[in-house]
Amino acid sequence: NAGVTQTPKFQVLKTGQSMTLQCAQDMNHNSMYWYRQDPGMGLRLIYYSASEGTTDKGEVPNGYNVSRLNKREFSLRLESAAPSQTSVYFCASSETDLSSYEQYFGPGTRLTVT
Amino acid sequence: RKEVEQDPGPFNVPEGATVAFNCTYSNSASQSFFWYRQDCRKEPKLLMSVYSSGNEDGRFTAQLNRASQYISLLIRDSKLSDSATYLCVVNGGSGNTGKLIFGQGTTLQVKP
Numbered sequence: 001n002a003g004v005t006q007t008p009k010f011q012v013l014k015t016g017q018s019m020t021l022q023c024a025q026d027m028n029h030n031s032m033y034w035y036r037q038d039p040g041m042g043l044r045l046i047y048y049s050a051s052e053g054t055t056d057k058g059e060v061p062n063g064y065n066v067s068r069l070n071k072r073e074f075s076l077r078l079e080s081a082a083p084s085q086t087s088v089y090f091c092a093s094s095e096t097d098l099s100s101y102e103q104y105f106g107p108g109t110r111l112t113v114t
Numbered sequence: 115r116k117e118v119e120q121d122p123g124p125f126n127v128p129e130g131a132t133v134a135f136n137c138t139y140s141n142s143a144s145q146s147f148f149w150y151r152q153d154c155r156k157e158p159k160l161l162m163s164v165y166s167s168g169n170e171d172g173r174f175t176a177q178l179n180r181a182s183q184y185i186s187l188l189i190r191d192s193k194l195s196d197s198a199t200y201l202c203v204v205n206g207g208s209g210n211t212g213k214l215i216f217g218q219g220t221t222l223q224v225k226p
Contacts, residue, residue: 035216040122042201042218043158058213090157102148103214105157 001026004106006091012112013081021076021109023091031094032074033103034058034066036087043090049074081113115140118217120202126223131192135220137185137202144215146205147178149187151198152219158201161187192224 004025013019025032030051035043035058045058049068063085065077074093078085088110092103120137127133139147147164162169164176164185175188185202199219206213 040218042118043216045213048213102160102163105159107157 003027004091004093004104006089006106006109008109009107010110012114013078014114015082017081018077018079019081020078021089021091021111022073023075023106024073025091025093025104025106026072027093027104028071029093029095029104030071031096032068033092033094034064034074034076035090035092036060036085037090037108038087046076046089081111083113085111086113087111116217117141117215118202118204120217120220122218122220124221124223126225127192128225129192129194131224132188132190133192133222134189135187135200135202135222137187137217137220139183139185139202139204139215141204141206141215142180142183144204144206147176147185148203148214149174149176149185150201150203150216152201153198158216161200189222192222194224194226197222197224 007022033048034046037043044060047066049055052071067075088108090108091106094101094103118139149161150158151161152158162171164178168177173190177186199221201219202217204215
């Protein structure tokens with residue numbers, strides 16, 4: 001099992017460009033999450049999907065959109081990238097929406113917006 | 115005030131030392147508590163859940179004090195491989211299912 005995979009691993013964008021970060025899990029988990037991690041800030045939840053067909057905003061959703069394509073895949077889209085979106089993005093999954101369950105993280109995407 | 119607060123460190127300790135990290139959280143409705151470990155430029159991974167009665171996993175002991183809204187992690191007989199950032203994680207409380215709140219992490223460096 002690969003667990004949680006993310007593509008790409010690294011990306012450099014110019015301000016105003018768009019891109020989609022891909023995430024897939026092979027653990028048959030119902031819930032999936034997108035976080036960003038900035039120095040001194042900890043991980044902050046951008047969006048999450050409690051189950052296939054549902055998505056909800058997290059703490060910092062502005063400037064992002066998500067799609068839960070199927071049970072395995074959850075993508076994050078930046079429509080018009082800004083330098084403030086320079087960060088490390090982590091996708092995670094868990095068995096259920098109940099936050100007493102462990103979340104499994106992908107290896108991250110390091111995004112720089114110039 | 116941050117929802118989950120940790121001393122960022124770094125804590126520099128010699129091999130074999132005992133080191134303790136503390137964490138405070140602001141939401142008294144939180145029900146689930148965890149310590150995650152994150153190696154440099156890697157993803158976070160669950161180290162251990164924290165139970166009300168306290169729990170131990172080998173050299174690691176976690177404690178929860180609900181009255182003070184305080185969580186601790188004790189590492190005994192530190193190894194070089196324990197060098198990492200330790201993230202205190204708390205669930206968002208009732209009505210916030212699925213939302214984990216992460217502290218900014220405490221960095222541990224174990225020296226030979």
